[in-house]
Amino acid sequence: MKYNQSHLKNQSYKELLTDYLVSTMEKIFDPVPVPIILLDNETRIKMINDVFADYLGFPKEDLIGKKVKDIDKNTRFPYVYKTKKTEIAWKHRFENGHTAIVHRIPVLNAENEVEYGVGLILFEDVEQFKDIIERNKLLETELHIYKKRLKEIHGAKYSWENIIGKSEKMVAAKYMAKKAAQTNSNVLLLGESGTGKELFAHSIHNGSMRSFFPFVKVNCAAIPSELLEAELFGYEEGAFTGAKKGGKIGKFETANGGSIFLDEIGDMPLKMQAKLLRVLQEKEFERVGGMDSIKLDIKVIAATNKNLKDLIKNGKFREDLYYRLNVMTIEIPPLRERYCDIEAITHSLIRKLTDQLGKYVSSISEKAMEYLKSYSWPGNVRELENVLERAINLTDSDTILPVHLPVYLIQNKRRILDGPIRPLKDIIEDIEKESIIRCLEYTKGNKLKASKLLDISRSSLYDKIQKYGI
Structure with a gap:
């Protein structure tokens, strides 16, 4: 490209330099068989090579100057510009029906603002990607893949940084958990559903000397009682009808050297409790149908939302x-x-959910936060996460407003706080009544469970129900 005096007068040096760079990039990348695209700071297409234009099904001259969103409504580049985070090897489905593996790279200037965006298609077809993986399964690569896969399946995902809270009770719980991580002693996590027991279990494993060994999760309530023993301890070939040839190792054997997380331990059948007790005492077990004892070096982390002492009194849990x-x-x-x-x-959940949903939301209004703080949260952090996910899906801006929250949260606060100023005793009674109603809704009318959640006796709960005409 040649430049004369009139060009120099009509264009700034920066514009000339940009045009020159784009022209140079076209010469370099047009012959390259890898689809490449360059966007400006407003996501307009500055340069696209021939192979990418052909892949999209448009003449190249029709694409230059258009915003990438006008060409592909599924693009994530506007989101990448907002987050300023590179996305490597993402699966992407283009508007023309093609599915590919792509890179999206924001280029930042000295002021940490996005100046350009670079996009590359690594594999033009997901099947092509799979074929290359299959063709390159050499021994060293296989070992790396399988180790990574094992870490994904059996590794703990969370650490102490993921446990958020500066309240006195949460600080005390986190302190105890860190102490528990430094020992080989068994750990029992107690708490209502949705409080974060699994988060603590992951963190205890990751904070221990066993963090490089497997972390295996078992939901004792989700496995049928007749299958639980084989699932936990494995079985030998021919142990029962339908047993796999060669047998199968169980969860305990898989976790050997690491940690096993027994969630919902209060739902474990009594028969299995007896076998688990022996395993914890003897540090060994036999597979179903087996004769040989297998030695165990394992840390057991158990969790329940039930009152184990009450279960013991009712003969449903071994003392x-x-x-x-x-x-x-x-x-x-x-x-x-x-x-x-x-x-x-x-705020932590908003950051997590925006990454998951691919929708940029960065804040919540003060009024919306007031509504969140005035609610009793019977479903705990899990319920809060669900409310925020719903709000993020509803918002058309980067801020969560009260209108995006469920109606019951708004009505909850209005019933208690709105209206004329009243005696403090009346306001406290309104809050108490509202809390009991919400708790009974959560427990589906189970008054025994409600009294435990509210930390009052059952007789006190009945008195208050009668008092407030619930």
């Missing part, structure tokens, strides 16, 4: 197993007992 598990006990407080943590948890 000796309870005391074997109840070495390092950590009580995780419900959200209603740490309202001061709600704001920090909310």
Whole structure:
């Protein structure tokens, strides 16, 4: 490209330099068989090579100057510009129906603002990507892939940084958990559903000397009782009808050297409790249908949202197993007992959910936050996450507003706080009544469970129900 005096007068030096660079890039990348695109700071197409234009099904001259969103409505480049985060090897479905593996790279200037965006198609077809992986399965590559896969399947995902909260009860729980991570003793996590027991289990494993070994999760309530023993301890070939040839190793054997997380331990059948007790005492077990003992070096982390002492009284949980598990006990407080943590948890969940949903939302209004802080959260952090996910899906801006929150949250606060100023005793009674109603809704009318959640006796709950005409 030649430049004369008139060019120099009509164009700034920066514009000339940009045009020159784009022209040079076209010469370099047009012959390259890898689809490449260059965007300006407004996501307009500055340069696209021939192979990319052909892939999209447009003449190249029709694409230059257009915003990438006008060419492909599924593009994530506007989101990448907002987050300023590179996306490597993402699966992307173009508007023309093609599915590819792509890179999206924001180029930042000295002021940390996005100046350009670079896009590349690594594989023009997902099947092509799969074929290349298959063709390159050499021994070293296989070992790397399988180790990574094992880490993904059996590794712990969370650490202490993921446990958010500065309230007194949460600080105490986190302190106990860190101490528990430094020992080989069994750990028992107690807390309502949705408080973050699994988060603590992951963090305890990752904070221990066993972090490089497997972390295996078992939901004791999700596995049928007749299959639980084989699932936990494995079986030998021919142990029962339908047993796999060669047998199968169980969860305990898989976790050997690492940690096993027994979630919902209160739902484990009594027969299995007896076998688990022996395993914890003897540090060995036999597979179903097997004769040889297998030695275990394992840390057991158990969790439940039930009152194990009540289960013991009712003959549904072994007392000796309870005391074997109840070495390092950590009580995780419900959200209603740490309202001061709600704001920090909310902002953390917004960041997490925007990454998952691919929708840029960065803040929540003060009024919306007031509604969140005035609610009792019977479903704890899990319920808060669901409310925020719904709000992010509803918002058309980068801020969550009260209108994006469920109606019951708004009505909850209005019923209690709106209207004329009243005696404090009346306001407290309104809050107490509202809390009991919400708790009974959450427990589907189960008054025994509601009294435990509210931490009052059942007789006190009945008195209050009668008092408030619930």
